[in-house]
Amino acid sequence: MQQPPLAAFFRALLAEPRKIGAIAPSGGRLARLMTSEIEPSAGKVLELGPGTGVFTRALLKRGLPARDLTLVELEARFIAPLQKRFPDVAVLQRDARELAAYKAELGLQAAIVSGLPFRNMPIEVVSAIVSGGFSLLEPGGAFYQFTYGHACSVPEDVLVALGLKSNKLGRVRLNFPPASVFRISRKQE
Numbered sequence: 001m002q003q004p005p006l007a008a009f010f011r012a013l014l015a016e017p018r019k020i021g022a023i024a025p026s027g028g029r030l031a032r033l034m035t036s037e038i039e040p041s042a043g044k045v046l047e048l049g050p051g052t053g054v055f056t057r058a059l060l061k062r063g064l065p066a067r068d069l070t071l072v073e074l075e076a077r078f079i080a081p082l083q084k085r086f087p088d089v090a091v092l093q094r095d096a097r098e099l100a101a102y103k104a105e106l107g108l109q110a111a112i113v114s115g116l117p118f119r120n121m122p123i124e125v126v127s128a129i130v131s132g133g134f135s136l137l138e139p140g141g142a143f144y145q146f147t148y149g150h151a152c153s154v155p156e157d158v159l160v161a162l163g164l165k166s167n168k169l170g171r172v173r174l175n176f177p178p179a180s181v182f183r184i185s186r187k188q189e
């Protein structure tokens with residue numbers, strides 16, 4: 001696996017600061033916490049907003065087979081670097097707001113790992129992405145999301161309306177900026 005293409009990150013950040021929503025790629029500690037519950041034998045995993053691939057690398061390091069991982073990234077500048085760095089992983093240039101429409105193509109997923117900048121998105125968009133994500137998640141599947149805040153970046157109203165709950169896995173102080181990780185799952189499970 002090659003090193004992260006940081007130049008691509010900073011070019012994208014300068015051009016599209018709201019879409020990127022971070023001043024630096026996530027650190028290794030945050031990546032380990034984000035992926036800590038995903039076993040190598042979990043099944044299919046979807047990553048949203050991989051950017052330079054910090055979480056992708058952590059998932060592969062945990063032993064998840066590359067064939068089980070699909071990346072959905074909107075920003076064109078990240079696509080070729082991701083394909084080069086992870087040649088055996090499916091990299092799709094798609095909009096996470098349209099997830100429900102990709103159900104037939106992607107199939108059911110065991111987990112979703114999201115680096116999307118929810119705090120920069122309108123509540124309707126967050127709701128559409130989470131709802132679309134759960135339409136792809138098999139029973140017992142979980143959606144992992146980080147945020148620089150202390151509270152879950154999916155508002156409680158949205159969780160309740162979608163029949164979901166959030167649990168905080170922890171906070172990584174030694175990330176820049178510090179970040180919290182949440183597991184979002186169905187309430188009735």
Ligand SMILES: C[S@@+](CC[C@H](N)C(=O)[O-])C[C@H]1O[C@@H](n2cnc3c(N)ncnc32)[C@H](O)[C@@H]1O
Nearest residue numbers: 020022025026049050051073074075095096115
């Ligand atoms: C905060 S960066 C996270 C990058 C990486 N996961 C990390 O933690 O370092 C947000 C990523 O989400 C992507 N993104 C933003 N909106 C998106 C959308 N609607 N669909 C797919 N990707 C999106 C951005 O292009 C960027 O790569």
